[in-house]
Amino acid sequence: MADFKNAIELKNVNFSTDDLHIIKNVSGAFPEGKITTLVGPSGAGKSTLFKLLNGLRTVDSGEIIIHGKNINTYPPVDLRRHVGLALQSAPMINGTVYKNIALPLTLNGKELTEETAKELLHLVGLEEELIQRKTKDLSGGQRQKLSIARTLVNRPKILLLDEITSSLDRISQQDIEELIVRINEKYETTIIWITHNLEQALNLGHYTWFLKAGELIESGPIDVLKNPTNEEIIQFVKGEAQ
Numbered sequence: 523m524a525d526f527k528n529a530i531e532l533k534n535v536n537f538s539t540d541d542l543h544i545i546k547n548v549s550g551a552f553p554e555g556k557i558t559t560l561v562g563p564s565g566a567g568k569s570t571l572f573k574l575l576n577g578l579r580t581v582d583s584g585e586i587i588i589h590g591k592n593i594n595t596y597p598p599v600d601l602r603r604h605v606g607l608a609l610q611s612a613p614m615i616n617g618t619v620y621k622n623i624a625l626p627l628t629l630n631g632k633e634l635t636e637e638t639a640k641e642l643l644h645l646v647g648l649e650e651e652l653i654q655r656k657t658k659d660l661s662g663g664q665r666q667k668l669s670i671a672r673t674l675v676n677r678p679k680i681l682l683l684d685e686i687t688s689s690l691d692r693i694s695q696q697d698i699e700e701l702i703v704r705i706n707e708k709y710e711t712t713i714i715w716i717t718h719n720l721e722q723a724l725n726l727g728h729y730t731w732f733l734k735a736g737e738l739i740e741s742g743p744i745d746v747l748k749n750p751t752n753e754e755i756i757q758f759v760k761g762e763a764q
Contacts (some may be wrong), residue, residue: 527554528587529680529712530575535584537567537574544570546736547584552680552729555710557702559717559727561747563758566733568716572682575714577601589679599630606678610685612669614657619643622657622668626675634675642671646701663694670701681705683715687722699726720762724748732758 528551537545544567552558560568573579574586577598586593588605596604603626614622623642624634640650646667652660660668666686673681683702687695703726706713717723723730724747731741732755740752750756 528552529554529589530714531585531587533585533587535574535586536582537570537579538582544736545574545581548733548736548738549584550731550738550741552712552714552731554712555706556728557706557713557715557726558729558731559715559723559744559747560731560733561717561720561723561758562731562733562739563735564718565735567736568733569684571733572607572684572714572716575680576605576607576682603676604678605680605682606673606676607682608666608670608673608684608686610688612662612665612686614665614668616657618654618656619648619660619668620653623672623675625672642674643668645674645705646671647697661694663690663697666690666694666698667701670698670705674705677709678711680712680714683713685716685718688718695722702726718762720747720759734758 530552532548532550535545535548562568570579574581577593588596593601615625620636620639623639627634636653639653643650643652648664648667657665657668687698690698699722702713705711724744727744729742730744730746732739732746734754739754740746746755747759750759
């Protein structure tokens with residue numbers, strides 16, 4: 523990873539809750555402008571790690587460095603503007619597509635022009651005619667695209683994706699995958715993507731992290747998954763491929 527500047531670096535990060543040690547002395551880096559997939563068994567601590575990177579949780583010990591600055595030096599609003607998060611559930615508020623896409627600015631007392639909203643819809647592959655459609659009338663794939671568009675309102679430098687295609691049909695999944703690659707290439711956005719889909723991780727990731735039981739077992743170029751040498755990763759890949 524030495525060839526690239528790091529967008530995020532973790533140094534001996536630990537996190538516990540309810541006497542459960544979830545993240546265990548994790549050190550590693552996510553390269554700038556690349557797609558890193560985050561894989562491993564359920565309960566590995568992947569979603570908790572995202573909450574630490576987005577400031578929704580605070581480390582017990584260790585450091586998280588984002589673009590050269592300690593995460594604690596970012597005001598919460600600035601941090602979430604800088605590090606966007608899109609979730610599997612794609613939660614929506616009642617109302618129109620426009621109301622949802624404008625939400626990050628509305629919460630900060632700002633307005634999103636309809637023109638910019640339409641540009642964002644176009645970017646994520648949604649028809650601009652949907653702008654006044656009620657979100658309850660959207661398909662699962664459309665809701666997920668809208669969720670990503672909403673995350674992009676603040677033009678985050680880093681985008682965290684938590685299982686965003688796991689509940690979608692194959693066509694919608696491919697649409698989202700192509701969209702994320704397009705965002706990565708067009709804006710050089712650093713993407714960190716939690717996925718249980720091994721094929722997705724292999725096809726889209728430049729790099730990968732493999733977590734198990736809160737520990738970072740291995741990280742590096744995608745060959746870590748394609749041609750694993752670590753026995754735990756070999757067994758995981760075999761199990762997922764069956």
